[in-house]
Amino acid sequence: MHTVCIIGSGPAGVSAALELDRLGIDYLLVDRHTFPRPKPCGGVLPWRVLELIELPGEVVESPLRGYRIYSRRSRAESTFPSPGASVSRVKFDAYLASLPENPPERLRVRGVREGEEKVTITDGRRVIEAEYLIGADGANSTVRRCMGVEYGRFASACQYLIEVPEVKERIGEWFEVYYLFTRGYGWLVPLRGAVRAGVGGLGFGRRQLEEFLSLTPVAEKLEGGRVVGYEAHRIPMQGPAGRLASRRMVLCGDAGGFVYPGTGEGIYYALLSGGAAARAVAAALEGEELARASRREFASLEHLRQVDFLEGVLGSEERIERYLRRLSKLGGSF
Ligand SMILES: Cc1cc2nc3c(=O)[nH]c(=O)nc-3n(C[C@H](O)[C@H](O)[C@H](O)COP(=O)(O)OP(=O)(O)OC[C@H]3O[C@@H](n4cnc5c(N)ncnc54)[C@H](O)[C@@H]3O)c2cc1C
Numbered sequence: 001m002h003t004v005c006i007i008g009s010g011p012a013g014v015s016a017a018l019e020l021d022r023l024g025i026d027y028l029l030v031d032r033h034t035f036p037r038p039k040p041c042g043g044v045l046p047w048r049v050l051e052l053i054e055l056p057g058e059v060v061e062s063p064l065r066g067y068r069i070y071s072r073r074s075r076a077e078s079t080f081p082s083p084g085a086s087v088s089r090v091k092f093d094a095y096l097a098s099l100p101e102n103p104p105e106r107l108r109v110r111g112v113r114e115g116e117e118k119v120t121i122t123d124g125r126r127v128i129e130a131e132y133l134i135g136a137d138g139a140n141s142t143v144r145r146c147m148g149v150e151y152g153r154f155a156s157a158c159q160y161l162i163e164v165p166e167v168k169e170r171i172g173e174w175f176e177v178y179y180l181f182t183r184g185y186g187w188l189v190p191l192r193g194a195v196r197a198g199v200g201g202l203g204f205g206r207r208q209l210e211e212f213l214s215l216t217p218v219a220e221k222l223e224g225g226r227v228v229g230y231e232a233h234r235i236p237m238q239g240p241a242g243r244l245a246s247r248r249m250v251l252c253g254d255a256g257g258f259v260y261p262g263t264g265e266g267i268y269y270a271l272l273s274g275g276a277a278a279r280a281v282a283a284a285l286e287g288e289e290l291a292r293a294s295r296r297e298f299a300s301l302e303h304l305r306q307v308d309f310l311e312g313v314l315g316s317e318e319r320i321e322r323y324l325r326r327l328s329k330l331g332g333s334f
Contacts (some may be wrong), residue, residue, distance in 0.1 A: 139254040
């Protein structure tokens with residue numbers, strides 16, 4: 001019987017584990033994969049992630065100075081207050097998984113059941129019991145399904161890994177975001193000797209990705225490149241779920257819907273919400289109701305729920321241009 005079981009050892013699960021280490025609370029961290037493992041992701045870490053996690057040089061693909069955002073008629077640039085980084089999630093997540101005092105154990109959770117006194121977790125053969133459970137098992141969360149929490153809207157995202165000569169000359173150290181479609185967007189992320197080129201949006205797939213790559217500003221930057229990888233996954237787009245905790249279980253990261261819909265940025269919010277979930281469980285162990293403690297701990301992430309970006313900002317070409325004009329007026333850093 002463990003005090004806490006954390007399902008999923010991505011950024012959210014690791015952040016929860018590190019917080020429980022700090023609080024001196026016993027836990028079991030599990031993941032269905034052993035690390036290193038792949039995770040479809042742009043791997044863009046704005047400066048604020050590097051304020052939370054110090055990264056060894058070998059994990060960094062390229063430093064990032066900020067965003068460059070393009071629409072059909074405008075362009076806006078935002079410089080980070082201090083450098084960010086692009087990373088490969090294979091290396092980044094393996095590094096994260098090495099940080100907690102209890103490294104992840106391999107277990108593919110197939111079901112969880114909540115009782116009065118404990119939560120029972122199973123992979124179909126083995127059974128684990130814990131007083132509390134933290135669901136950090138990503139966008140296809142089994143925990144969330146077992147809690148009966150409704151899924152909101154998802155964007156589908158896919159990307160190519162493209163070996164490109166002269167990445168620095170073509171893209172520099174910028175995360176390039178392209179609002180060239182309605183209800184979705186494209187991106188280019190500079191890496192060492194390669195670029196991640198992807199699209200995400202409602203019902204987006206390989207067709208939109210190919211279309212994105214054929215558009216003039218993008219095609220020019222990738223000229224002479226060679227596709228060496230493809231991956232796809234979904235991104236929660238409706239902000240945190242309406243119900244994030246039950247009596248003994250709490251959701252964080254993608255499992256809870258903690259993603260900023262404007263950019264699909266989820267790593268920072270996974271780190272914040274993982275720590276918050278751990279603190280909520282700590283409060284529950286002291287006698288507070290878990291749902292109440294979670295509401296307090298997640299309060300600073302409420303703003304993620306307010307943004308209906310795909311429709312409200314990217315819903316039409318006029319809206320996109322209005323948004324870009326507003327951003328360029330802000331200038332510098334936004
Ligand atoms: C194409 C794409 C591009 C993106 N680009 C960016 C970006 O550039 N920057 C950014 O900040 N965010 C980006 N995101 C979002 C970001 O990837 C996620 O928000 C972030 O990874 C969420 O972290 P997490 O820990 O909640 O979940 P995950 O990173 O998905 O980790 C969940 C973990 O749970 C494990 N797991 C799942 N099911 C089970 C199970 N049943 N039993 C046990 N373990 C299980 C998985 O193996 C995994 O290790 C992107 C997403 C996509 C799809």
